[in-house]
Amino acid sequence: MKTASAPDRRPPRSWRNRRTAVLAGAAGTLVAGLVLTMPNTASAATTLGASAAEQGRYFGTAVAAYKLSDNTYSTILNREFNMVTPENEMKWDATEPSQGQFSYGSADQIVNHAQSHGMRVRGHALAWHSQQPGWVQSLSGTALRNAMINHVTQVATHYKGKIYAWDVVNEAFADGSSGARRDSNLQRTGNDWIEVAFRTARAADPGAKLCYNDYNTDDWNQAKTQAVYRMVQDFKSRGVPIDCVGFQSHLNSGSPYPSNYRTTLSSFAALGVDVQITELDIEQANSTWYRNVVTDCLAVARCNGITVWGIRDSDSWRASQNPLLFDGNGNKKAAYDAVLAALNSGSTPPPTTAAPTTAAPTTAAPTTAAPTTAAPTTAPPTTTPPGNAGCTGTVTLNQWPGGFVATVRVTAGSSALSGWTVTVSLPSGSAVTNTWNAQASGSSGSVGFTNVSYNGSVAAGQSTEFGFQGTGTGPGSVQSCTAR
Numbered sequence: 001m002k003t004a005s006a007p008d009r010r011p012p013r014s015w016r017n018r019r020t021a022v023l024a025g026a027a028g029t030l031v032a033g034l035v036l037t038m039p040n041t042a043s044a045a046t047t048l049g050a051s052a053a054e055q056g057r058y059f060g061t062a063v064a065a066y067k068l069s070d071n072t073y074s075t076i077l078n079r080e081f082n083m084v085t086p087e088n089e090m091k092w093d094a095t096e097p098s099q100g101q102f103s104y105g106s107a108d109q110i111v112n113h114a115q116s117h118g119m120r121v122r123g124h125a126l127a128w129h130s131q132q133p134g135w136v137q138s139l140s141g142t143a144l145r146n147a148m149i150n151h152v153t154q155v156a157t158h159y160k161g162k163i164y165a166w167d168v169v170n171e172a173f174a175d176g177s178s179g180a181r182r183d184s185n186l187q188r189t190g191n192d193w194i195e196v197a198f199r200t201a202r203a204a205d206p207g208a209k210l211c212y213n214d215y216n217t218d219d220w221n222q223a224k225t226q227a228v229y230r231m232v233q234d235f236k237s238r239g240v241p242i243d244c245v246g247f248q249s250h251l252n253s254g255s256p257y258p259s260n261y262r263t264t265l266s267s268f269a270a271l272g273v274d275v276q277i278t279e280l281d282i283e284q285a286n287s288t289w290y291r292n293v294v295t296d297c298l299a300v301a302r303c304n305g306i307t308v309w310g311i312r313d314s315d316s317w318r319a320s321q322n323p324l325l326f327d328g329n330g331n332k333k334a335a336y337d338a339v340l341a342a343l344n345s346g347s348t349p350p351p352t353t354a355a356p357t358t359a360a361p362t363t364a365a366p367t368t369a370a371p372t373t374a375a376p377t378t379a380p381p382t383t384t385p386p387g388n389a390g391c392t393g394t395v396t397l398n399q400w401p402g403g404f405v406a407t408v409r410v411t412a413g414s415s416a417l418s419g420w421t422v423t424v425s426l427p428s429g430s431a432v433t434n435t436w437n438a439q440a441s442g443s444s445g446s447v448g449f450t451n452v453s454y455n456g457s458v459a460a461g462q463s464t465e466f467g468f469q470g471t472g473t474g475p476g477s478v479q480s481c482t483a484r
């Protein structure tokens with residue numbers, strides 16, 4: 001997504017870093033004041049969302065629909081965040097309170113608010129052992145399996161095209177040293193319930209990234225982390241459609257920030273999935289841990305963004321721990337300044353092609369059969385003449401036997417774009433079946449994709465994304481990117 005207020009010109013990174021370091025301890029208001037007095041030099045972003053966007057990331061929060069009418073709450077939400085997750089409104093008990101009767105009122109409210117404020121939405125959560133309506137809790141076997149499939153289909157279809165990423169399955173692994181699946185009514189329908197949920201979600205909304213989401217998976221040495229890693233490795237090897245892994249990261253003295261957190265993120269990313277921090281909160285808002293989490297995400301090319309689990313401490317599900325970035329009155333806390341400074345001094349490394357990090361020695365992942373589908377590949381950007389206006393396009397391809405989803409990032413060159421067209425060349429026999437955030441011309445051979453009304457303007461150096469689904473083999477790179 002495009003940065004709301006991208007600077008026109010930026011000083012060299014070393015200079016920016018130095019200035020950020022000087023200002024890091026200053027109050028947020030002082031930073032803003034100084035920025036305003038330096039109109040001719042590019043400034044560090046002053047909100048979490050804008051700063052994350054400058055790093056090609058998002059910064060999100062959990063949102064409760066009933067709080068949108070609270071002025072302090074919505075003022076902070078609209079100013080700081082560019083991704084939202086409904087805190088409870090998309091869960092099974094909320095969306096299908098009785099079998100076959102779907103209720104989307106409060107979730108729609110959040111989605112509408114997000115769309116009208118230029119924010120994206122993480123859908124949460126389609127299949128989970130918790131917050132199930134009573135009628136689901138009393139089902140088992142085939143009846144429960146079919147109810148799950150219908151639920152995933154209905155909800156993902158209702159929100160088709162509006163969801164950036166879905167938590168398709170939430171919290172399916174047990175805590176402790178077993179590395180086993182958590183026992184639940186869904187698990188008792190058969191071990192394949194997770195992959196069935198993912199395949200069902202892909203069929204319903206092929207444009208959404210599909211995530212597995214869990215907690216206590218931050219520490220690379222934990223059996224639970226290793227068990228989830230092995231599941232993702234297995235899914236990738238068998239072509240089960242999974243695009244991302246969510247790390248809830250509810251951190252506290254019992255589940256502290258682990259020094260190998262970055263290893264965890266990069267190891268999962270090396271399997272060919274994106275990683276996202278999905279429910280971050282930290283007991284007493286430890287600034288060092290907050291800063292470390294941000295820095296680790298920025299260090300991993302496939303870490304898409306960070307979501308905190310609420311806005312003010314008083315909004316938190318763990319309010320007594322004061323774990324968020326704003327106090328009960330909506331004032332920025334020290335942890336907010338630490339997060340913003342870490343975002344502003346971050347760097348986005350080029351996409352990694354490194355070999356997967358090996359599993360921790362004590363609980364090494366078992367060897368699995370060679371993948372039948374290639375891991376998503378990010379093609380090198382199509383180059384435009386140096387210093388020129390124009391744009392570049394990069395493709396991230398999720399290919400499975402017989403089909404693919406391509407995500408294309410369009411990045412403006414040295415001048416802002418007011419419109420763009422990307423062309424790709426499809427091998428014969430392949431065809432585009434569905435496009436989002438762009439208008440396609442043609443469906444086979446050489447296919448052109450032109451911006452839609454809301455993503456044609458891209459500031460210099462900034463980028464936007466569109467995507468398409470198809471049958472056959474997807475493109476590994478773009479043919480051309482043209483500014484209009």
Ligand code: XIL
Pocket residue numbers: 087088170248279317
């Ligand atoms: C929590 C909400 O924050 C609470 O309001 C609700 O009462 C219980 O659920 N893991 C998840 C989230 O995936 O959905 C949970 O959210 C927190 C733990």
